[in-house]
Amino acid sequence: MAQTSTPDARLDRLRGPAAPRRHNARTIAALTGNPGCTRRAVLDGAGVDKMRVAEHIGFPGRFGQSSFAIVRGNVFEARLKANEGEALVGLLGVDVPKYLDLSGGPKASNEERYARTLEALKDNPDTLLDHPMLRLEIAGRRVYLEPDLVAFQLDDKYHIVEIKSFPVIDEQADPGKVSAAATQAAVYVLALREALAEAGRDPATVSHDVLLVCPKDFSNQPVASMIDVRRQLSVLRRQLSRMARIEQLLDQLPPGLTFDLEVGDDGEPARDPDALTADIEAVPARYAPDCLATCELSFFCRSEARTSTAVLGRSVREELGGIEDVQTVLALAHGTIEPTPEQAEAAAMLQAAYRLRAELVP
Numbered sequence: 001m002a003q004t005s006t007p008d009a010r011l012d013r014l015r016g017p018a019a020p021r022r023h024n025a026r027t028i029a030a031l032t033g034n035p036g037c038t039r040r041a042v043l044d045g046a047g048v049d050k051m052r053v054a055e056h057i058g059f060p061g062r063f064g065q066s067s068f069a070i071v072r073g074n075v076f077e078a079r080l081k082a083n084e085g086e087a088l089v090g091l092l093g094v095d096v097p098k099y100l101d102l103s104g105g106p107k108a109s110n111e112e113r114y115a116r117t118l119e120a121l122k123d124n125p126d127t128l129l130d131h132p133m134l135r136l137e138i139a140g141r142r143v144y145l146e147p148d149l150v151a152f153q154l155d156d157k158y159h160i161v162e163i164k165s166f167p168v169i170d171e172q173a174d175p176g177k178v179s180a181a182a183t184q185a186a187v188y189v190l191a192l193r194e195a196l197a198e199a200g201r202d203p204a205t206v207s208h209d210v211l212l213v214c215p216k217d218f219s220n221q222p223v224a225s226m227i228d229v230r231r232q233l234s235v236l237r238r239q240l241s242r243m244a245r246i247e248q249l250l251d252q253l254p255p256g257l258t259f260d261l262e263v264g265d266d267g268e269p270a271r272d273p274d275a276l277t278a279d280i281e282a283v284p285a286r287y288a289p290d291c292l293a294t295c296e297l298s299f300f301c302r303s304e305a306r307t308s309t310a311v312l313g314r315s316v317r318e319e320l321g322g323i324e325d326v327q328t329v330l331a332l333a334h335g336t337i338e339p340t341p342e343q344a345e346a347a348a349m350l351q352a353a354y355r356l357r358a359e360l361v362p
Contacts, residue, residue, distance in 0.1 A: 007141070007247050011046040016260030020047025023143040025184035030294035031138070032239035033183075038249050039285040040295060041139055045246045048259045050296035056261060056269050057277045059300035073165035076220055077148065080163060080213065085128050085149070088161070091213060091224040092151055098127040110135075110144040114195075121199040126152045134191035140245030147188040157207035158196070160188045168214045168223050178212070178227065185210040186232035208233060254282055288314050321346040 005013075011020075027044055034040065043050055054061050080087045084099035100120055104113045113133035120129055129150040135142050149161035162185045166177045189210065193203035209226045216223040257279050264270035280300070287305040291298040302311060307326050309317045323329055323346055331337040332347040333354040339347035 007250060010250050011246070014042070014046040014257065014259055015048050016258060017262050018049065018260075021049055022047065023138065023145065025145060025147070025187040026180075026294075028136070028138060028143070028145075028187050029180070029183040029236075032236055032243070033294065034286055034288060034291065035239045035243045037284075037286040037291075038244075038252070039280070039283040039297070039301070041243065041246065042249055042253070042283055043259065043297070045139060045141065045249075046259065049261065052261055052269070053259060053276065053280070054296050054300055056271070057273050057280070057300060059297070059303065061296050061299050069165060073163075076165050076215055076222075077163045079220060080222055081130060081149075085130065087222060088149065088151070088213070089128065091222060092211070098124060099130065100124060100127045101130045102133065103131045104133075114144065118195060118199045121196055121201060128152070132192075132195075134188065134195050136187065136191040136194065138240065139243045139249070140247060145188060145191050147185075147192075150192060151211065155207075156205060157209075158192060158205055159207050159209060159211050160185050160192060161211045161213060162188075163213045166214060167217060168225075169217055173214060181212055182210065182227050182229050183232045183236075185212075185227070186229040186236050189229060189233060190236060257282060287311070288317075290314075319346070319349070 023044065031037075031040055031044055043053075051061070089099075102113060102116055102120060104116060108116075110133060114135055117129070117132040117134065120127060120132065131146055131148070132150050134145045134147065136145060137143075147160055148163045151159045151161050162181050164177070164181055166174055189206055189208065193206045196206060197203045208228060208230045210229050211224055212227050213222050213224045215221065259276065259279060260271060261269040261276075262271070280297075281304065285297075285301045285304065287298070287301040287308070287310045289311065291301060295301070305311050308324055309320055309326055309329060310324075312326075320329060321343065323332070323343060328337070329350060332339055332343060333350035335351055
């Protein structure tokens with residue numbers, strides 16, 4: 001790639017003629033959860049359809065919500081927002097004097113919608129904002145985000161409202177799903193604080209308490225609870241600061257690299273799967289078991305990393321002090337190779353563990 005090209009032009013060439021897929025809070029949460037993965041950063045930065053890539057190279061992932069869950073979630077959200085958010089206003093327990101839909105129609109650009117959101121934040125501070133457009137800088141590029149709702153309450157604080165379709169049964173929700181919702185909401189909190197600052201208002205008026213709205217039991221009756229996302233905000237800020245700028249990542253890629261999936265006459269991608277696989281392998285990945293729940297390419301990366309300590313999880317990998325190969329780990333444990341000075345501590349730990357195992361397992 002010509003180094004004089006702009007980052008946007010280089011990302012467009014990586015993606016090919018397909019329309020870019022937009023970032024959302026889920027993708028940003030996954031990206032910041034594994035900031036060392038260049039592969040994900042580049043593919044997401046270019047807006048590549050990772051699910052389609054994974055299918056084309058023979059590693060389709062069981063990833064994302066089922067069509068039933070998506071429909072159920074859309075129906076639940078529509079009911080909450082009907083009649084200018086009447087049901088939501090009831091959950092808030094306050095009188096919200098105005099409801100404002102900022103979706104802007106199908107032809108409105110992200111920039112136009114963001115400008116309308118800034119206007120609303122300046123001129124309508126006590127309004128229930130439906131689908132505002134926010135933005136956040138990720139790896140040196142601005143990406144646009146669309147939370148479900150922003151509400152203003154009597155404690156003089158803005159609150160992000162997250163609407164989820166997973167149920168609260170006997171006043172308990174799935175802890176893993178609540179945790180994921182909290183991480184995604186933290187992305188919106190950070191983006192809303194930046195928008196308020198740009199609008200000339202105090203970003204501290206955005207609360208770290210997020211309103212999570214879910215269906216109660218197995219009905220469509222909504223129930224709301226506040227979740228504190230301060231811990232997630234702290235992690236998010238730290239991880240964003242650790243991410244390399246996309247320009248630096250692009251400069252490391254070999255020339256001619258592309259993830260183009262332009263379709264042929266039969267409606268299927270014309271690209272040779274082996275050639276696409278080779279280009280994906282040219283971009284360094286940092287696989288961890290957590291990726292299986294957050295990345296469409298995780299099955300491919302797991303197969304690629306099958307001889308790596310990465311498949312054992314981050315905690316094991318860190319305990320091993322950066323030893324990347326499983327065979328090296330086994331050889332150090334058995335004492336069949338001499339450890340380097342950097343491997344000496346890990347080798348002593350591995351040999352002690354091997355001796356204990358030998359004593360306990362006949």
